Amino acid sequence: MEKQLKRGTLEMVLLKLLSGREMYGYELVTAFQRRGNGKFEIKDGTLYPVLYRLEKAGYVEPRWVTQERGVPRKYYRVTTLGQEEMNRLVGDWRHFVAAVDALLEEETDERDQ
Amino acid sequence: MEKQLKRGTLEMVLLKLLSGREMYGYELVTAFQRRGNGKFEIKDGTLYPVLYRLEKAGYVEPRWVTQERGVPRKYYRVTTLGQEEMNRLVGDWRHFVAAVDALLEEETDERDQ
DNA sequence: TCTGGTGTCTTGCGACACAAGATAGTTTGT
DNA sequence: ACAAACTATCTTGTGTCGCAAGACACCAGA
Numbered sequence: 001m002e003k004q005l006k007r008g009t010l011e012m013v014l015l016k017l018l019s020g021r022e023m024y025g026y027e028l029v030t031a032f033q034r035r036g037n038g039k040f041e042i043k044d045g046t047l048y049p050v051l052y053r054l055e056k057a058g059y060v061e062p063r064w065v066t067q068e069r070g071v072p073r074k075y076y077r078v079t080t081l082g083q084e085e086m087n088r089l090v091g092d093w094r095h096f097v098a099a100v101d102a103l104l105e106e107e108t109d110e111r112d113q
Numbered sequence: 114m115e116k117q118l119k120r121g122t123l124e125m126v127l128l129k130l131l132s133g134r135e136m137y138g139y140e141l142v143t144a145f146q147r148r149g150n151g152k153f154e155i156k157d158g159t160l161y162p163v164l165y166r167l168e169k170a171g172y173v174e175p176r177w178v179t180q181e182r183g184v185p186r187k188y189y190r191v192t193t194l195g196q197e198e199m200n201r202l203v204g205d206w207r208h209f210v211a212a213v214d215a216l217l218e219e220e221t222d223e224r225d226q
Numbered sequence: 227t228c229t230g231g232t233g234t235c236t237t238g239c240g241a242c243a244c245a246a247g248a249t250a251g252t253t254t255g256t
Numbered sequence: 257a258c259a260a261a262c263t264a265t266c267t268t269g270t271g272t273c274g275c276a277a278g279a280c281a282c283c284a285g286a
Binding site: 001002003004005007008009012013016017020035040089090092093095096097099100103104106 | 114115116117118120121122125126129130133148152153202203205206209210212213216217219
């Protein structure tokens with residue numbers, strides 16, 4: 001089920017994390033592993049396509065950083081457009097959660113009207 | 114985005130509605146239209162495959178009811194297995210929402226550790 | 227007659243998380 | 257010197273699933 005729930009929240013959560021500070025892909029994967037305590041993980045095969053979508057939409061901007069040692073890292077930062085999109089997504093999210101919770105808390109025997 | 118969010122919640126919400134009383138497909142569609150106020154609608158092309166999944170999994174049981182007038186209706190009721198599944202799904206849902214909300218409410222500038 | 231509501235069902239499409247694998251540099255142990 | 261294991265990015269193929277679109281069938285009102 002978690003797999004399905006991620007659809008629709010992944011971009012929002014990613015924008016949120018990147019709005020804190022610029023991060024690179026592998027860092028995001030490990031950040032999710034650590035914070036999620038096993039739940040809310042993300043695989044790199046999932047992450048990179050999402051970052052491309054966000055970049056293509058103008059929500060994030062990449063920046064290559066060559067290390068003295070090691071493989072170059074691609075840091076992403078959120079654009080102002082991305083900030084607006086994030087706020088919109090968070091609004092939608094809260095709205096959706098409220099609607100579902102309302103359904104879940106209804107009396108079980110109610111009829112139409 | 115709503116489209117994506119529905120994946121993972123649709124079965125739970127459906128089980129919830131059907132646990133109140135048995136309902137038939139078209140009734141569910143109109144119930145969602147009315148309650149959702151435009152949001153959280155479901156199309157019949159979406160609904161029927163979901164009902165088959167639930168039936169195949171043993172979570173709901175169908176019952177044909179022939180009307181004096183009109184097309185026969187296929188009523189679905191939730192099995193005890195379906196009840197358990199619903200409770201499990203609701204638990205997962207609340208858990209997931211809590212995890213996402215925690216992420217959304219973090220300080221924006223936090224670093225690792 | 228013809229539109230529109232009621233009712234179930236099927237086919238095909240597009241979106242997307244993920245598994246699996248490729249590529250490449252670094253580090254550590256033997 | 258060699259082999260794991262870790263860091264880091266990227267691609268391809270697969271399966272799931274909401275939905276648009278349409279088929280079929282019955283009924284009521286204009």
